[in-house]
Amino acid sequence: MAIWCADLALDRWRLAEGCAAGQGTDAAPLALIAETAHGPRIAAVNAAGAEHGVRTGTMLADARTLCPALAVRPDDPAGDLAFLEHLALWAQRWGPWSALDPPDGLIVDTTGAAHLFGGEAALLADARAQLRRRGLMARAAIAPTAGAAWALAHYGPDGAVLEGEAMLERLGSLPIAALRLDDDVLLLLRRLGLKRIDDIVGIGREALARRFRTRRAPAANPLVRLDQLLGRVPEPLLPVIGHEQPMVQRRLMEPIRHRPLLDRVLADLAEDMARALEARGEGARRLELAAWKVDGEVLVRRLEMASATRDPAHVCRLFAARLDDLDAGFGIEFVRLIAPWTEPLALAQAELDAAAERHGTSLAACIDRLTVRLGAGAVRRPLPRASHLPERAQRWTPPLAPQPGLQEDFAFHERPLKLLDRPEPIAVIYEAPDGLPRLFRWRGGVHEIARAEGPERIAPEWWRERSTVRLRDYYRIEDSAGRRYWIYRHGLAGDGRGGAPEWFLQGFCA
Amino acid sequence: MSRIEACSEIHVLSPPLPAGLRRGSASRALSGAKSVRWKPGIAASCRHTEVFASGGEATGAAMALALARDALHVDAEDQRPWLWVQDKAALRLSGRPYRPGLPKHLRHRLIHVAATTPEDALFALEEGLRCRDLAFVIGEIAGNPRALDFTASRRLSLAAEKHGTALWLVRLDARSDLGSARMRWRAAAAASPPPRWNPLAPGQPTWRAELFRAHTFQPGHWTLRDDGNALVASPPTASGAPDHGDLVRGSGARSLAAG
Numbered sequence: 061m062a063i064w065c066a067d068l069a070l071d072r073w074r075l076a077e078g079c080a081a082g083q084g085t086d087a088a089p090l091a092l093i094a095e096t097a098h099g100p101r102i103a104a105v106n107a108a109g110a111e112h113g114v115r116t117g118t119m120l121a122d123a124r125t126l127c128p129a130l131a132v133r134p135d136d137p138a139g140d141l142a143f144l145e146h147l148a149l150w151a152q153r154w155g156p157w158s159a160l161d162p163p164d165g166l167i168v169d170t171t172g173a174a175h176l177f178g179g180e181a182a183l184l185a186d187a188r189a190q191l192r193r194r195g196l197m198a199r200a201a202i203a204p205t206a207g208a209a210w211a212l213a214h215y216g217p218d219g220a221v222l223e224g225e226a227m228l229e230r231l232g233s234l235p236i237a238a239l240r241l242d243d244d245v246l247l248l249l250r251r252l253g254l255k256r257i258d259d260i261v262g263i264g265r266e267a268l269a270r271r272f273r274t275r276r277a278p279a280a281n282p283l284v285r286l287d288q289l290l291g292r293v294p295e296p297l298l299p300v301i302g303h304e305q306p307m308v309q310r311r312l313m314e315p316i317r318h319r320p321l322l323d324r325v326l327a328d329l330a331e332d333m334a335r336a337l338e339a340r341g342e343g344a345r346r347l348e349l350a351a352w353k354v355d356g357e358v359l360v361r362r363l364e365m366a367s368a369t370r371d372p373a374h375v376c377r378l379f380a381a382r383l384d385d386l387d388a389g390f391g392i393e394f395v396r397l398i399a400p401w402t403e404p405l406a407l408a409q410a411e412l413d414a415a416a417e418r419h420g421t422s423l424a425a426c427i428d429r430l431t432v433r434l435g436a437g438a439v440r441r442p443l444p445r446a447s448h449l450p451e452r453a454q455r456w457t458p459p460l461a462p463q464p465g466l467q468e469d470f471a472f473h474e475r476p477l478k479l480l481d482r483p484e485p486i487a488v489i490y491e492a493p494d495g496l497p498r499l500f501r502w503r504g505g506v507h508e509i510a511r512a513e514g515p516e517r518i519a520p521e522w523w524r525e526r527s528t529v530r531l532r533d534y535y536r537i538e539d540s541a542g543r544r545y546w547i548y549r550h551g552l553a554g555d556g557r558g559g560a561p562e563w564f565l566q567g568f569c570a
Numbered sequence: 571m572s573r574i575e576a577c578s579e580i581h582v583l584s585p586p587l588p589a590g591l592r593r594g595s596a597s598r599a600l601s602g603a604k605s606v607r608w609k610p611g612i613a614a615s616c617r618h619t620e621v622f623a624s625g626g627e628a629t630g631a632a633m634a635l636a637l638a639r640d641a642l643h644v645d646a647e648d649q650r651p652w653l654w655v656q657d658k659a660a661l662r663l664s665g666r667p668y669r670p671g672l673p674k675h676l677r678h679r680l681i682h683v684a685a686t687t688p689e690d691a692l693f694a695l696e697e698g699l700r701c702r703d704l705a706f707v708i709g710e711i712a713g714n715p716r717a718l719d720f721t722a723s724r725r726l727s728l729a730a731e732k733h734g735t736a737l738w739l740v741r742l743d744a745r746s747d748l749g750s751a752r753m754r755w756r757a758a759a760a761a762s763p764p765p766r767w768n769p770l771a772p773g774q775p776t777w778r779a780e781l782f783r784a785h786t787f788q789p790g791h792w793t794l795r796d797d798g799n800a801l802v803a804s805p806p807t808a809s810g811a812p813d814h815g816d817l818v819r820g821s822g823a824r825s826l827a828a829g
Binding site for chain 2: 421423427456463470478505511537538
């Protein structure tokens with residue numbers, strides 16, 4: 061069964077306004093506009109506007125010349141899509157699965173389900189009645205293939221039911237646009253004089269296959285679409301599967317204003333959530349605590365865990381740090397805990413004695429506690445990156461993220477133990493021009509270079525950086541006091557990329 | 571003489587200690603155990619060590635790492651991660667750990683914590699000590715922040731001893747004021763032995779280390795050197811001997827001529 065909500069954007073706007081079709085605000089000409097690079101463009105127009113000659117797709121300025129009284133509202137394509145997703149889940153009342161047909165359609169598989177509603181005609185009537193009760197102007201059709209149902213819903217008679225045989229006789233008179241083709245292909249076919257599906261059938265497969273041999277996508281190839289329409293090739297659809305978030309909530313008899321009471325409620329919720337997750341064999345990676353205040357305001361606190369868990373004590377401890385700045389106002393009357401992100405977590409053997417307490421926390425719990433207090437960016441693990449530049453050669457990732465397969469590091473370059481975040485400039489005194497300096501001054505102290513190894517020349521990465529970036533000559537040095545540093549000269553004298561080369565200190569060797 | 575009493579002589583303004591602490595430390599300070607001299611590889615029951623070092627070099631962190639590897643024999647078998655906590659001042663003073671420069675067996679197991687304040691760093695250290703899945707914890711805190719007083723230090727000691735995770739706390743540019751670490755080192759960089767193949771290059775990392783307060787060991791001076799496999803100690807005066815370590819390392823027991 062294909063469902064086409066012909067005026068989805070306008071129907072949603074009417075539902076939001078709370079007015080029926082043709083009543084109230086809808087009685088005057090009104091259009092929903094989309095902002096484009098060339099100015100506002102009409103995305104949808106109501107019946108009163110259409111009477112004045114306003115068409116979908118025209119620029120707002122052009123439409124205003126036809127109908128100066130045209131009122132405009134912004135359109136909401138993302139909201140429409142989200143609404144359509146919910147509608148697809150709701151439409152599973154008529155069949156085991158449903159798929160989206162953006163921007164404003166649905167496909168429901170009703171194979172073997174029609175007798176439950178008393179036949180296909182009764183099913184269709186039920187669908188139309190239910191959709192009308194939701195305030196949606198929709199057309200629906202039932203056919204053996206998704207393509208045929210779509211064609212009938214969009215271009216056929218309203219409420220059409222197509223039986224298995226003689227499909228081509230019923231569908232042949234429909235316009236070519238019923239094949240779900242792209243606009244440029246439709247334009248091409250119209251220029252070729254092919255207006256109905258019958259016209260294409262009459263041409264013969266070889267000619268069509270040769271003409272559209274370079275078009276792989278079904279929406280660009282009329283032959284593939286024709287075969288899908290008649291059921292000669294399969295047409296896979298992506299079903300919408302409802303995913304239920306584990307949710308527990310407490311409605312409180314009296315609004316609470318004090319922290320110990322909230323902690324008690326949170327502990328109860330965490331235990332409920334642990335039971336809910338245990339029943340599903342899952343653990344939470346992200347938790348959302350929402351508290352409704354008496355004045356209607358909602359306070360939301362989010363928590364993200366390093367690994368899946370459902371331990372109530374751990375969850376309470378992590379939330380405790382987040383609830384300190386909660387402003388209860390006149391009191392909290394309703395608390396809800398949701399787990400939007402869960403991962404499979406098998407049941408584990410509980411500790412048989414009190415050893416768990418004595419042996420400390422697990423790594424995931426430790427990371428969680430650190431992350432909650434210090435922030436997610438503070439706890440990280442270094443991973444190598446394919447780069448010659450020292451500061452780019454390592455990147456920082458979350459500590460428990462899976463490690464990718466790594467190449468062996470180069471062993472013939474000595475690297476410092478620690479690296480400064482920004483290389484610090486040093487003032488140098490040369491022994492010989494363009495050579496290694498004899499003395500350098502850094503952070504107010506003078507260091508005399510006793511021994512050095514180098515240079516190790518690291519050229520800029522030309523595939524990533526501009527051509528004016530200078531190369532670096534790295535030296536591993538030890539000063540007269542035995543301190544070991546990693547310094548570099550930025551550029552060469554006379555390389556045409558700036559003045560005299562500067563020296564920087566970047567790392568500390570062990 | 572009790573260790574704590576010696577500390578309180580230095581720091582006159584410190585609050586009076588609770589009686590329990592004094593009694594506990596006095597009972598453990600055995601006169602017989604005190605005569606043992608520290609050497610690399612010796613089994614120490616100490617879980618909380620402090621290393622005082624200057625800020626503008628990597629000496630403190632490098633020596634803490636070397637001591638940790640020496641004390642725990644953490645090499646190929648132990649695959650548990652380890653924690654490196656730095657506060658913001660320490661990060662600015664002495665930089666961030668650099669993975670390619672870390673010891674080979676440790677570099678893939680590092681978890682780094684960049685704390686903003688010393689309080690956060692102490693919190694991270696304590697949480698790390700409580701974690702049973704960490705091999706050891708290294709902390710770097712610059713200066714003498716108000717948060718790191720004797721109470722905080724004692725908390726760390728107790729957590730380390732209770733959970734058995736060892737802590738090496740590097741104090742950058744800090745006075746050695748009151749603290750409860752079982753071993754306290756003072757570290758400075760020392761001239762490295764010249765490598766055999768390029769005598770002009772810096773050699774293996776070498777430090778001048780002074781154990782100035784220890785619970786079970788005699789205080790003393792050493793010149794410590796990390797030869798890539800183990801920590802090597804020599805008397806403080808020894809210097810200038812050419813380093814032949816490059817020749818022996820890696821070839822094992824077989825003759826070099828045998829291929």
